[in-house]
Amino acid sequence: MYKLVKRIIDILLSAIALLIISPVFIICIVVLTSTGEHEIWYLQKRVGYKNKRFNIFKFITMVSNSTNLGTGSITLRNDPRVLPFGRILRKTKINELPQIFNVLNGTMSLVGPRPLMEVDFYKYPEQVQQTVYNSKPGMTGIGSIIFRDEEKYLSNPGINPIEFYINEVAPYKGALEMWYQNNASLWVDTKIVFLTAWAILFPENNLPHRLLKNLPEKPEWMISARESVTLYGNLKELSVKPDFINYSITEKKDCHD
Secondary structure (H helix, E strand, C coil): CHHHHHHHHHHHHHHHHHHHCHHHHHHHHHHHHHCCCCCCEEEEEEECHHHCEEEEEEECCECCCHHHCCCCCCCCCCCCCECHHHHHHHHHCHHHHHHHHHHHCCCCEEECCCCCCHHHHCCCCHHHHHHHHHCCCEEECHHHHHCCCHHHHHCCCCCCHHHHHHHHHHHHHHHHHHHHHHHCCHHHHHHHHHHHHHHHHCCCCCHHHHHCCCCCECCHHHCCCCCCCCCCCCHHHCCCCCCCCCCCCCCCCCCEC
């Protein structure tokens, strides 16, 4: 019943949203066709429901063939591959709005685990790979909220961004998505939609851990100066891995965010 009701809500809200934000689409289309690469849409293969592949829709924000340049699928702060207008789209997350078409065609939901490229999907622990897409991927989700500014962590001086993603980001992101598998409901989805809007207005907040019960706690490298007096000055020196890798949909444990 939950999946049926969720699908109906997805269709209704997406159709309404498309009508409301159509002026934003028109502006983006005009600007993108007259600047940068003179292209509008970015279609890319992602891993979706039951690990089946599908094409995700986005507004283009980077130069052509960007995944084969620089750090590949990982985007850093001030990444030279990002186009000028693309920076605005990525900052505001407007580049994600075309995924409404994915929601309407049934390959995505409004809320769910974020769909990853294959190269990043295989950076998840094996148990996460097997279960993370038992729910349809979403335009937003708990992983999207917590990692809204993922580039910040990957751009820290003194670290290898690819290694850091594999060893630190992917396991924790996987733990968050497994939490969603355990707790998915219309009420949780409603909270996540609210938290998404809240994160856009107030990026530096800890509201998810207040509203969402048993959410995996943040690892030390993610804790900001406002949240803790104990900080790691250089993420490369981080030697103790958080104990969230074994978090699964069948076994809930206390784990780091």
